[in-house]
Ligand code: MF3
Ligand code: CO
């Protein structure tokens with residue numbers, strides 16, 4: 291599949307979708323409390339998307355997935371399935387939301403703390419956030435995908451954490467997943483050269499221990515092999531004439 295460049299009009303539509311995805315993540319924050327089930331959080335997000343926003347949850351029906359969000363707790367790297375598990379104080383939780391608005395996709399995820407969280411777990415979440423931001427700041431025409439991956443990997447490893455390699459970011463637009471794949475590791479100068487109009491996610495998954503992942507028997511939930519904690523943040527990005535633009539940031543917000 292070729293990389294699809296988007297026109298300014300298409301970018302404007304993607305920003306609408308992106309900001310709506312971010313608003314779901316804003317809305318759910320106060321509900322992330324000890325004792326709540328992840329199924330309940332998913333239901334609240336689902337209702338908000340459909341009833342308040344008029345958006346379609348992109349994940350429902352995607353390869354048979356049946357939920358409006360992915361909710362990944364502690365050693366779960368990504369694609370955690372909402373269910374009857376109750377959050378408890380000290381958990382770190384990723385909520386990943388992808389909405390479709392008027393045919394355009396916005397994909398956004400954040401980490402949440404359940405009550406008070408141990409310093410080492412906070413440091414992991416903060417490092418994953420900074421890794422994503424540094425990766426985003428590497429985006430400009432003429433830079434390469436390898437530059438983004440290298441930036442993320444170098445920073446994460448400088449904190450003695452590891453970068454998951456089995457899952458990656460992706461082109462996005464009027465499809466959930468388009469070319470190119472956005473690896474969160476790599477070598478400077480290697481890979482596809484960035485051009486204005488490209489749109490993709492940057493969504494590094496950073497582990498406290500080793501980088502290796504495995505999928506649980508449910509066929510979805512990805513966990514660290516060594517059961518160490520994992521954290522992830524995700525934004526949808528547009529390559530501009532002179533840098534980057536974050537499509538999943540509401541007006542007035544910054545990274
Ligand atoms: N939103 C995820 C991503 O960042 C994809 C979830 S696909 C699902 O690409 F089927 F697991 F929901
Ligand atoms: Co994504």
Ligand code: CO
Pocket residue numbers: 386387388397398399524
């Ligand atoms: Co996502």
